[in-house]
Amino acid sequence: MGILRLSPRSPAFTSLTTAHVSHLRSLLSSPTSLLSPLDGSATSDDLTAFNVDWMGKYAGKSQVLVKPKTTKELSTVVKWCHDRNVAIVPQGGNTGLVGGSTPIHDELILCLSNLNAVRSFDPVSGILTAEAGIILEQADSFLASKGFIFPLDLGAKGSCQIGGNVATNAGGLRLLRYGSLRGSVLGLEVVLPDGRIWNGLSGLRKDNTGYDLKQLFIGSEGSIGIITAISILCPRRPTSTDVAVFSVPSYAACLKVFSQAKAHLGEILSAFEMFDATSYEAVKKHGGGGTGKKVFGDESEGPFYCLVETGGSNAEHDSEKISSLFETLLSDSLILDGVLAQDASQAHNLWQIREECPSALSAAGKAYKYDLSVPVEKMYEVVERMKKRMESLEWVGGKVKDVAGFGHMGDGNLHLNVVATEFSEEVQSAIEPFVYELTAEYNGSISAEHGLGAMKAPYISYSQSPASIELMKRLKKTFDPKGIMNPYKFIL
Amino acid sequence: MGILRLSPRSPAFTSLTTAHVSHLRSLLSSPTSLLSPLDGSATSDDLTAFNVDWMGKYAGKSQVLVKPKTTKELSTVVKWCHDRNVAIVPQGGNTGLVGGSTPIHDELILCLSNLNAVRSFDPVSGILTAEAGIILEQADSFLASKGFIFPLDLGAKGSCQIGGNVATNAGGLRLLRYGSLRGSVLGLEVVLPDGRIWNGLSGLRKDNTGYDLKQLFIGSEGSIGIITAISILCPRRPTSTDVAVFSVPSYAACLKVFSQAKAHLGEILSAFEMFDATSYEAVKKHGGGGTGKKVFGDESEGPFYCLVETGGSNAEHDSEKISSLFETLLSDSLILDGVLAQDASQAHNLWQIREECPSALSAAGKAYKYDLSVPVEKMYEVVERMKKRMESLEWVGGKVKDVAGFGHMGDGNLHLNVVATEFSEEVQSAIEPFVYELTAEYNGSISAEHGLGAMKAPYISYSQSPASIELMKRLKKTFDPKGIMNPYKFIL
Numbered sequence: 001m002g003i004l005r006l007s008p009r010s011p012a013f014t015s016l017t018t019a020h021v022s023h024l025r026s027l028l029s030s031p032t033s034l035l036s037p038l039d040g041s042a043t044s045d046d047l048t049a050f051n052v053d054w055m056g057k058y059a060g061k062s063q064v065l066v067k068p069k070t071t072k073e074l075s076t077v078v079k080w081c082h083d084r085n086v087a088i089v090p091q092g093g094n095t096g097l098v099g100g101s102t103p104i105h106d107e108l109i110l111c112l113s114n115l116n117a118v119r120s121f122d123p124v125s126g127i128l129t130a131e132a133g134i135i136l137e138q139a140d141s142f143l144a145s146k147g148f149i150f151p152l153d154l155g156a157k158g159s160c161q162i163g164g165n166v167a168t169n170a171g172g173l174r175l176l177r178y179g180s181l182r183g184s185v186l187g188l189e190v191v192l193p194d195g196r197i198w199n200g201l202s203g204l205r206k207d208n209t210g211y212d213l214k215q216l217f218i219g220s221e222g223s224i225g226i227i228t229a230i231s232i233l234c235p236r237r238p239t240s241t242d243v244a245v246f247s248v249p250s251y252a253a254c255l256k257v258f259s260q261a262k263a264h265l266g267e268i269l270s271a272f273e274m275f276d277a278t279s280y281e282a283v284k285k286h287g288g289g290g291t292g293k294k295v296f297g298d299e300s301e302g303p304f305y306c307l308v309e310t311g312g313s314n315a316e317h318d319s320e321k322i323s324s325l326f327e328t329l330l331s332d333s334l335i336l337d338g339v340l341a342q343d344a345s346q347a348h349n350l351w352q353i354r355e356e357c358p359s360a361l362s363a364a365g366k367a368y369k370y371d372l373s374v375p376v377e378k379m380y381e382v383v384e385r386m387k388k389r390m391e392s393l394e395w396v397g398g399k400v401k402d403v404a405g406f407g408h409m410g411d412g413n414l415h416l417n418v419v420a421t422e423f424s425e426e427v428q429s430a431i432e433p434f435v436y437e438l439t440a441e442y443n444g445s446i447s448a449e450h451g452l453g454a455m456k457a458p459y460i461s462y463s464q465s466p467a468s469i470e471l472m473k474r475l476k477k478t479f480d481p482k483g484i485m486n487p488y489k490f491i492l
Numbered sequence: 493m494g495i496l497r498l499s500p501r502s503p504a505f506t507s508l509t510t511a512h513v514s515h516l517r518s519l520l521s522s523p524t525s526l527l528s529p530l531d532g533s534a535t536s537d538d539l540t541a542f543n544v545d546w547m548g549k550y551a552g553k554s555q556v557l558v559k560p561k562t563t564k565e566l567s568t569v570v571k572w573c574h575d576r577n578v579a580i581v582p583q584g585g586n587t588g589l590v591g592g593s594t595p596i597h598d599e600l601i602l603c604l605s606n607l608n609a610v611r612s613f614d615p616v617s618g619i620l621t622a623e624a625g626i627i628l629e630q631a632d633s634f635l636a637s638k639g640f641i642f643p644l645d646l647g648a649k650g651s652c653q654i655g656g657n658v659a660t661n662a663g664g665l666r667l668l669r670y671g672s673l674r675g676s677v678l679g680l681e682v683v684l685p686d687g688r689i690w691n692g693l694s695g696l697r698k699d700n701t702g703y704d705l706k707q708l709f710i711g712s713e714g715s716i717g718i719i720t721a722i723s724i725l726c727p728r729r730p731t732s733t734d735v736a737v738f739s740v741p742s743y744a745a746c747l748k749v750f751s752q753a754k755a756h757l758g759e760i761l762s763a764f765e766m767f768d769a770t771s772y773e774a775v776k777k778h779g780g781g782g783t784g785k786k787v788f789g790d791e792s793e794g795p796f797y798c799l800v801e802t803g804g805s806n807a808e809h810d811s812e813k814i815s816s817l818f819e820t821l822l823s824d825s826l827i828l829d830g831v832l833a834q835d836a837s838q839a840h841n842l843w844q845i846r847e848e849c850p851s852a853l854s855a856a857g858k859a860y861k862y863d864l865s866v867p868v869e870k871m872y873e874v875v876e877r878m879k880k881r882m883e884s885l886e887w888v889g890g891k892v893k894d895v896a897g898f899g900h901m902g903d904g905n906l907h908l909n910v911v912a913t914e915f916s917e918e919v920q921s922a923i924e925p926f927v928y929e930l931t932a933e934y935n936g937s938i939s940a941e942h943g944l945g946a947m948k949a950p951y952i953s954y955s956q957s958p959a960s961i962e963l964m965k966r967l968k969k970t971f972d973p974k975g976i977m978n979p980y981k982f983i984l
Contacts, residue, residue: 377614
């Protein structure tokens with residue numbers, strides 16, 4: 001799986017023994033809250049799903065899994081670890097892509113799954129207060145029943161947890177409409193590295209009384225505390241939704257389609273996604289069953305596709321706006337063709353084309369995946385330049401099957417995939433650090449939304465200045481002087 | 493003006509002398525960049541507008557005003573101060589309400605007015621990069637010429653500066669629509685307390701590479717660095733705007749009007765403001781000239797008024813939505829009457845009623861002003877309980893003329909005014925800390941948007957836990973170990 005560049009185990013951390021496990025168990029309310037081969041309560045295999053990430057790329061060797069049932073209990077465990085220099089990896093749904101939620105060595109795994117209650121919901125303000133371990137899709141279903149929507153959506157919604165979403169500052173499919181979690185999260189409850197509970201849960205949209213501490217925890221990837229509950233401002237659920245996919249003759253035309261979409265759809269535009277022909281071919285070949293994936297005639301298939309979604313409060317008005325967009329795009333020859341979903345099932349089908357791009361490209365070969373922020377005008381140049389590099393090595397059609405790009409165009413967020421026949425050091429070295437240098441050249445970010453984790457921690461200097469990294473190290477030290485929180489990752 | 497509860501001067505800071513001024517002057521490119529009575533380049537009177545806040549409530553005694561022309565020059569000044577333990581107060585438009593931007597004693601005033609260039613604007617992404625000293629209204633006018641809008645609007649727009657807006661995390665009139673600056677600010681350039689320039693300017697909507705350092709500076713009130721430039725995501729300017737004011741029979745009905753407005757107007761709702769009859773009477777009596785302030789017949793004037801604004805991309809659709817809201821409100825007897833602006837001038841006039849509430853109440857007597865966040869359902873209870881307290885003291889009609897409330901109802905942000913005949917310790921002691929205790933009882937915030945400054949710094953514990961305050965002190969110490977940045981304020 002290539003070179004993972006992981007840090008060696010730090011001798012500063014305590015290795016857990018059977019005696020430790022026995023003591024720790026005495027602090028927990030239920031015997032099912034601690035699983036360990038050390039005292040025979042579990043086999044090593046039982047811990048595999050927690051030690052290894054879903055891609056099988058990162059494999060830790062933790063012997064102790066704790067699943068506290070309350071914030072108080074979690075706080076007791078963290079204090080116990082703090083007092084004994086025991087390293088901890090907090091884990092939500094373990095759906096990350098950068099090796100951030102699995103142990104690197106033998107860290108104690110603190111799993112949030114048992115903290116999964118909705119604490120309150122206020123239908124006047126739309127504020128939800130809920131525990132970290134709730135699955136995103138469950139939180140959204142709960143809100144749907146009240147006429148509201150969770151202001152975040154992403155492919156892993158069926159298994160990712162809202163605490164993990166906040167801890168990694170997840171972006172996803174509707175950031176264009178609902179903005180970043182940094183705007184919608186109103187408060188957090190966090191267990192600090194010394195075990196203290198920080199109650200920063202707030203039901204207020206506005207509060208200017210000191211530094212906004214919660215912002216430090218949002219996107220901190222478990223490095224300075226464990227998020228145990230969040231309060232978040234949820235918008236009303238749109239009562240009307242439209243989805244269209246356009247086939248587009250060039251990336252320059254995609255930019256114009258984006259501009260026209262903003263002008264015609266204004267406040268109802270809720271997503272603007274792009275995928276290239278290579279991605280689309282992979283979906284047609286390897287995507288989920290059904291013939292519905294081919295939605296254009298051969299003659300109208302182009303090199304690019306844009307998916308546009310609207311969400312509004314008046315179906316008639318929304319339909320008029322999207323029809324007017326469609327007409328302009330056709331009359332200005334900005335698109336080759338377009339498909340407008342006629343019902344919810346067709347809308348779902350169109351979304352699936354875009355949502356299946358990552359898995360279809362993985363099915364097409366061994367896919368090296370990069371999550372980059374690049375100014376939207378230049379976004380696709382990154383794909384072209386990577387392809388040119390592979391061509392100059394005369395690898396395309398050989399070691400490398402193809403180079404593909406798709407992503408959240410509305411946010412300038414490109415998912416670049418280099419599909420190889422095999423994972424090898426040779427191919428990886430040709431891609432990295434080239435891809436990071438390329439991104440830095442565009443003043444982009446080497447991690448738009450996936451985070452640093454173990455994978456990108458060594459490369460942070462491509463996106464952050466020495467002054468920033470120095471400040472981040474000071475912050476880490478201020479909050480976690482013993483360095484027990486999610487070590488070997490994020491800020492090294 | 494009541495008890496200001498200011499901290500005494502710290503002996504740790506250097507008192508500036510003529511020799512200091514001479515040395516400092518040698519570091520600056522222009523003689524007009526430093527004004528000081530110490531070397532005769534200015535009189536004390538020349539510095540009054542910088543030493544005293546606009547309300548005349550806080551009066552410092554600084555002898556040195558520096559107005560750097562570039563970030564580099566500002567950084568040199570800060571380093572010079574840092575090396576000599578010279579305390580600094582950064583100052584933008586000096587429009588704050590809590591004594592945050594004027595010196596408390598003899599701090600050097602660092603004025604941002606000369607840093608006022610637009611560095612770049614990208615019409616594809618809507619990202620503006622501009623220096624801190626630009627006046628908010630000028631930034632918005634620049635954006636208007638490009639078809640965009642600054643995602644913040646407030647009464648002081650004609651004199652406040654965008655750097656100060658970000659440093660105080662200003663909220664204002666359209667937070668309901670465009671969200672908090674924490675979501676829309678993408679990057680900052682900051683001069684750190686040791687004089688280093690931190691370049692955190694970013695043109696990216698998404699960047700998950702480490703702690704989001706800029707969030708620490710947003711709302712930090714100059715306590716850990718000086719914001720010299722910002723990059724901010726600006727939405728398209730709505731092409732259609734409607735404004736209506738409703739006369740409402742009760743606060744319970746206001747809540748229902750709010751709920752109906754959200755349901756009918758959905759994504760085009762851009763502001764929802766409330767003012768009570770006491771505020772409205774003051775505007776009619778003391779507001780700006782013209783007869784247009786009385787917009788309802790006597791029989792339809794009620795105890796409450798709601799102002800609703802929409803901003804959309806299709807005038808016909810927007811007008812249909814607001815008409816349908818109007819019909820529902822009338823048929824459900826939720827309003828006594830309503831006025832829908834027929835043109836831009838009438839819309840401006842309706843907005844003025846709401847915008848003149850603060851100045852009109854100040855003109856009606858000596859107004860004690862509080863800026864509170866309270867859950868919206870309970871918001872007006874705070875006004876009623878304060879009035880009851882004044883009544884129980886038998887002061888209403890005597891020492892206290894009236895108690896009024898208005899504010900950003902959409903955000904649960906109440907501006908409470910106690911209008912007295914005179915400012916006195918007796919009246920102030922009856923209001924404070926009662927008003928803060930009351931706010932704490934509702935789990936509210938004692939500063940929704942105005943910040944802590946000198947005024948509320950001593951009261952932070954009504955809104956923040958001891959653990960939060962301790963973390964904030966650690967952060968202040970981490971960034972500014974010498975404590976030279978805006979001392980005697982914010983975190984004491």
